[in-house]
Amino acid sequence: MGSASARLLKLFEGHRLTPTQRRIAHCMVRRAGDAPFLSSVELAELAGVSQPSVTRFAVALGFDGYPALRRHLRESEPPAEAESAAEGEGSTGLSEYQQAVHAEIENLRHLAALLEDPAPVERAGALLAASRPLPVLGLRAAAAQATGFAYFAAKVHPDVRLLTEGGSMLLDRIDGCVRAGARTLLCFALPRHPRETVEALESAREAGLSIVTVADSAFAPVAHTEDLLLPAAVGTGLAFDTACAPMLLGRVLLEAMCDGLPDAQARLEEFDARAGERGLFAE
Template sequence: MSGTSGAGARGGTDGGDSPAARLQALFEGHRLTPTQRRIAHSMVRRASDVPFLSSVELAELAGVSQPSVTRFAVALGFDGYPALRRHLREVAPAEPVADTGAVNEYQQAVAAEIENLRHLAEVLADPGPVREAGRLLAGSRPLPVLGLRAAAAQAHGFAYFAAKVHPDVRLLGEGGTMLHDRIDAAVRAGADTLLCFALPRHPREVVEALAHAKEAGLTVVTVADSAFAPVAKVSDLLLPAAVGTGLAFDTACAPMLLGRVLLEAMCDDLPDAQARLEEFDAKAVARGLFVD
């Protein structure tokens, strides 16, 4: 495994020509503060617009102060934000996003999610990280799946479908003092990999649980909203999928789809996956589980 953020945080080789992928490459190798990671995440989400934004506009977009944007540019090795913006215009030329006209906030939220899915498709142009994750998940017996608060639904959905093909899936969907105990129990039972879904706002408990999992010897595969999420430092392989932030509550279409892609990759490494699905279908028919 490689470092803390893993191959998945770098996007795909064929997707490297996109403005978002170029920004990701620019940020790699730098130790960024939480505030700077927030700026980086905002820049990736608005990759086509960033070369045309002032430092004040970028600060408003990221919800930080203008001096924070200046310090961020310096942390990347530039004299200041104007030098960073000139660099972005040279290496990632792009036109500002066209005015969408009179659209309401709901349509804007949908459009933003479509853009998140396009970015995910660019990342998946290199299937290597997902295939590696699928191999790790398929080989872990049992397979603990962690997701708390905003990410609980993603973890639950993955665990529900994974249990149809994987012999032993253990959902860790509740926090508390027993979370570390359940991780330890999975290790004692033979687990060697833990899958985590981590979405904002990121609970401190999840970061601590992943640190404990790594100390216990587990390889941590994480689906997170950004390669700069707080869980990156405690993940062996991080697969990014952005969330939408245009509504009162975040939307997570891309993380959900990435979870289904991981299921597919895991099935590819489970030789009896198809037989298990057929067995389930036969039992479902016999029991009359479904009306369709």
Template structure:
């Protein structure tokens, strides 16, 4: 689909509609599907939505009732009343590769809409800046996001600890960070969500850490184990998910953390001086 900024607004309206409701995992799956297809959501029948989300048609009805509507027709009418009057036209993009790029552009537009309120990111930046050390968790598909964040964060934060391997040692490393004075943990969580990530976040909160999570959806399985969740959608048009929006949100978090670190600029200048002295870079 070739979505416009109106589609990003539709996704934001759906996120707001779903907030504050205690949804079951099946219902979160339906919600995530509707956010991903926000422009078309008002036009889906309950059968179509069930098929897209991989759930039963009665599950869609129960989902609508959980949101406070009499049934799915009431939910669909509400979406049509508050959204654009016409279904957005099918994309003229020629091939699946271009469509995947367009989908990521739409995800970035949606992220820009969410960042219209900068306070959640600013709060996250303050939490991360204050944590000494700062553990950063990301397993499997999310390991690249966690590693990228950690690489840059080490230039301005005195003690960043990357947790990118699971197993029985993970809890030990969380314990070590907590014992060293950590107050927060940053997690990147992308589909498919490993069970041990959910378990690790639950353990981290039990240990007293505040959990800040970048996830693909506000309804991801990690949501209930996060103190502050920042959503950034992934692209699903190719054989493997694409994660441009989560990566960019990670860089935005870095910026917010730098803003909360009074010596961030001095540390960057110190690094640049040492890099020049050692001849690290060609440019």
């Protein structure tokens, strides 16, 4: 795919990792540019695990130890990227704001590469279209993505139920969606991942719902082998993460869902007609 994060994902594919090891993998994907240059102690601190856990992680991937894993990462990195990482982004002359924009552009390139295979998104779109109602979950940082998706989805889907508040009522609302006939739940999950999101997804699975998740990494804490997880990286160069790729992936899912709703175009035209009659928009 041509990016450091894509190379890491390919390295991790096919390995059965423990939750702690997935946490390390998730950290490495988020810090893909720095990963080949981190010591085992530094990686352990960033991932919030012990240094021996990092060693066991490297062995689980088939290496003799962490030094061998780091050497592999350095040797597999294209020279241009290695030189850039060694010199540091500050030498490019770009401001931190410009660097953040360029990082997001790279995230979008990575997303475009993932979408070369449209099958996962098409499958997700069919699941979302078939669910009546369609619960859309997003807590804390992910609430904005869930709200944006639900706003547009409600224009074409007959019953969208937005879930952006945690607490004891969240599981009740998921149960209510199941009783009403829901078959699939769409989840937006972004760092830092609330424990409530993980617990809500566990409850939804136990209730028999299929889960489609948009997450920042295939190794995010919300990842589950039974779910359809679609990764879209977030930017980490500013004080708060940027989420252009998850937002765009949400719009792509909307498009795929519309393909599974035969009356989607008619609903949009009906909305436009009513909006015109009411003078809803200034233009």
